[in-house]
Amino acid sequence: MDSVVLLGHGSGGSMMKRIIDEVFFEAYGGEELLQGDDAAILPAPANGERLAFSTDSFVVTPHFFPGGDIGKLAVCGTVNDVATSGAKPLYLSCGFILEEGFPIESLQRICASMALAAKEAGVRIVTGDTKVVNRGSGDGVFINTSGIGILEQGKSLSGAHCKAGDKVLVSGTLGDHGITIMSCRESLAFEADLQSDAAPLNHLIADVLKAAPSVRCFRDPTRGGLASTLNELAAQSQVDITIEEEAVPVKQAVLGACEMLGFDVYQVANEGKVVCVVAPEEAQAALAAMKKNCYGTDGAIIGEITQAQEQRGPKVFLKTTFGSTRILDMLVGEQLPRIC
Amino acid sequence: MDSVVLLGHGSGGSMMKRIIDEVFFEAYGGEELLQGDDAAILPAPANGERLAFSTDSFVVTPHFFPGGDIGKLAVCGTVNDVATSGAKPLYLSCGFILEEGFPIESLQRICASMALAAKEAGVRIVTGDTKVVNRGSGDGVFINTSGIGILEQGKSLSGAHCKAGDKVLVSGTLGDHGITIMSCRESLAFEADLQSDAAPLNHLIADVLKAAPSVRCFRDPTRGGLASTLNELAAQSQVDITIEEEAVPVKQAVLGACEMLGFDVYQVANEGKVVCVVAPEEAQAALAAMKKNCYGTDGAIIGEITQAQEQRGPKVFLKTTFGSTRILDMLVGEQLPRIC
Numbered sequence: 222m223d224s225v226v227l228l229g230h231g232s233g234g235s236m237m238k239r240i241i242d243e244v245f246f247e248a249y250g251g252e253e254l255l256q257g258d259d260a261a262i263l264p265a266p267a268n269g270e271r272l273a274f275s276t277d278s279f280v281v282t283p284h285f286f287p288g289g290d291i292g293k294l295a296v297c298g299t300v301n302d303v304a305t306s307g308a309k310p311l312y313l314s315c316g317f318i319l320e321e322g323f324p325i326e327s328l329q330r331i332c333a334s335m336a337l338a339a340k341e342a343g344v345r346i347v348t349g350d351t352k353v354v355n356r357g358s359g360d361g362v363f364i365n366t367s368g369i370g371i372l373e374q375g376k377s378l379s380g381a382h383c384k385a386g387d388k389v390l391v392s393g394t395l396g397d398h399g400i401t402i403m404s405c406r407e408s409l410a411f412e413a414d415l416q417s418d419a420a421p422l423n424h425l426i427a428d429v430l431k432a433a434p435s436v437r438c439f440r441d442p443t444r445g446g447l448a449s450t451l452n453e454l455a456a457q458s459q460v461d462i463t464i465e466e467e468a469v470p471v472k473q474a475v476l477g478a479c480e481m482l483g484f485d486v487y488q489v490a491n492e493g494k495v496v497c498v499v500a501p502e503e504a505q506a507a508l509a510a511m512k513k514n515c516y517g518t519d520g521a522i523i524g525e526i527t528q529a530q531e532q533r534g535p536k537v538f539l540k541t542t543f544g545s546t547r548i549l550d551m552l553v554g555e556q557l558p559r560i561c
Numbered sequence: 562m563d564s565v566v567l568l569g570h571g572s573g574g575s576m577m578k579r580i581i582d583e584v585f586f587e588a589y590g591g592e593e594l595l596q597g598d599d600a601a602i603l604p605a606p607a608n609g610e611r612l613a614f615s616t617d618s619f620v621v622t623p624h625f626f627p628g629g630d631i632g633k634l635a636v637c638g639t640v641n642d643v644a645t646s647g648a649k650p651l652y653l654s655c656g657f658i659l660e661e662g663f664p665i666e667s668l669q670r671i672c673a674s675m676a677l678a679a680k681e682a683g684v685r686i687v688t689g690d691t692k693v694v695n696r697g698s699g700d701g702v703f704i705n706t707s708g709i710g711i712l713e714q715g716k717s718l719s720g721a722h723c724k725a726g727d728k729v730l731v732s733g734t735l736g737d738h739g740i741t742i743m744s745c746r747e748s749l750a751f752e753a754d755l756q757s758d759a760a761p762l763n764h765l766i767a768d769v770l771k772a773a774p775s776v777r778c779f780r781d782p783t784r785g786g787l788a789s790t791l792n793e794l795a796a797q798s799q800v801d802i803t804i805e806e807e808a809v810p811v812k813q814a815v816l817g818a819c820e821m822l823g824f825d826v827y828q829v830a831n832e833g834k835v836v837c838v839v840a841p842e843e844a845q846a847a848l849a850a851m852k853k854n855c856y857g858t859d860g861a862i863i864g865e866i867t868q869a870q871e872q873r874g875p876k877v878f879l880k881t882t883f884g885s886t887r888i889l890d891m892l893v894g895e896q897l898p899r900i901c
Binding site for chain 1: 567568569571572573574575576577578596597598599600601602603604605606607608609610611612613614615616617618619620622642643645646648652654655656657658687688689690692693694695697698699700703705707708709710711712717718719720721778780781783784785786789793797828830891892893894895896898899
């Protein structure tokens with residue numbers, strides 16, 4: 222095998238066949254991928270079920286970081302986007318944009334990591350594509366994954382379904398991913414054990430949904446953090462949301478880093494957390510199910526939905542530990558580019 | 562609206578919301594996309610039908626060229642990959658990787674072009690993603706599209722189904738796309754009217770399939786050209802393929818350019834052509850259906866499948882106009898990088 226990516230690996234010819242066989246098939250070649258046709262043929266869901274379809278591109282830098290890498294993110298990110306709809310993710314596509322000169326050994330590590338994450342999530346990579354751009358026109362590796370899931374009959378979750386009185390849950394500590402990436406980039410060491418929370422959350426989401434069937438919606442607070450996610454939900458449902466600062470789980474190391482660097486932890490990205498809005502009578506059941514899953518042990522009820530006031534648009538409020546209330550705004554501009 | 566892409570447009574915050582609303586929704590916002598959840602929810606196919614799923618990333622340079630642009634390619638490429646399986650393409654995802662500083666006006670032109678191509682193909686862009694990389698880490702715009710189609714019960718096309726005696730058809734002239742891109746890059750003007758053949762071929766494919774139900778397979782000869790496609794089919798089916806040079810449609814301008822530049826027209830990329838292998842008794846019906854479609858008027862029967870000899874692996878042969886026979890090899894290395 223060649224030691225670095227060459228333009229010919231994207232040619233459509235025999236060099237491309239080689240990188241596909243020796244790197245991609247080696248890592249995650251299943252029945253559909255090995256068939257060698259241009260589209261994967263998949264069984265359709267049963268009567269009354271529907272499809273969930275989502276896409277995400279990944280451009281994170283650095284490519285490898287404590288707790289994960291761009292490959293793990295690429296699988297988990299799309300798995301989570303499909304799962305938040307309430308669907309069971311089953312199939313992924315994977316498109317690579319490689320830069321000439323990127324080490325094949327790094328690509329192999331990334332693909333092995335994708336295979337591992339896909340196995341944990343219970344999804345299969347069934348179709349793919351490889352492009353190579355010339356040196357200086359990319360940044361090592363970009364990955365797009367798209368995912369298909371199956372949604373049970375009658376299930377309908379949406380950010381537009383939140384109602385006054387509903388409780389807001391989050392599955393664990395905020396900001397781990399964003400602060401980890403930032404410390405890698407700046408070579409800051411805030412704490413030895415801080416690492417990205419990148420994780421496939423489909424099993425956790427399924428557990429919560431089983432325990433609390435009237436969940437209104439799930440949403441993963443990735444780019445833009447919890448603040449942007451809550452503002453999206455408030456706008457979709459035309460409601461206010463109030464969060465209790467002391468209920469929100471945040472690691473001491475992350476809080477310290479945010480204070481030092483002037484970041485708002487509510488706007489820092491997460492890659493293994495989910496926000497859940499649920500009817501009040503099922504909030505405890507949802508929390509218990511969440512806490513039983515290995516990715517939800519720090520889960521908490523952090524706030525609730527209230528009616529929006531007619532005079533102004535929907536707002537998100539934070540009740541601080543000092544007893545004051547401030548508006549939690551959507552991220553404006555860019556805090557940490559290329560976080561995922 | 563801002564005049565160029567900024568890092569904040571990929572932030573997950575309010576600037577991202579703005580580019581989504583003002584550029585993407587403006588061009589192709591439909592019901593699912595406007596819903597604003599992380600995954601599009603789609604009706605499942607009827608009993609017995611299956612899904613076809615394919616993905617492609619587009620990194621072509623220049624972004625605009627005679628006959629198309631990166632947006633048109635991104636829609637047509639994935640539509641065609643899904644359609645070659647015999648499926649009816651219905652839904653596309655679209656992931657943008659934008660470089661900081663890319664003109665918003667160019668992005669708008671690209672999105673309008675995607676909307677037009679999607680309309681012609683009869684598919685809808687139902688889910689999307691936007692990432693922005695810093696200046697110098699990308700090349701203006703890269704696009705990934707993934708596509709879902711529905712495959713009728715009992716229909717099974719594959720490059721592995723070719724049999725000795727089958728006829729090989731191509732839907733029109735070879736090399737138009739590759740030579741157009743190359744002339745743009747080198748500012749060569751071979752002929753005023755030479756342009757990319759980029760086109761959605763799903764309607765043509767459906768027409769041929771209706772007229773000739775025992776089509777073995779379709780394949781679009783993109784990167785690597787006709788030579789690579791035929792070598793793939795020969796390997797998948799373990800057969801030989803013989804092509805008659807004088808039967809292969811090629812424009813005079815393309816032939817001249819290839820001769821001048823030392824390119825093999827059989828290895829030059831096409832973006833609006835399809836190869837079809839069909840049982841001999843249905844070859845004429847397939848050809849007639851092809852020629853009736855506006856993208857198949859230059860269609861031709863160009864060769865046939867023969868048994869591979871046991872001693873050596875499957876081969877593709879070209880009978881030249883001089884009466885000699887040469888082996889038509891898969892593209893090795895790279896002829897024209899970033900052709901799509």
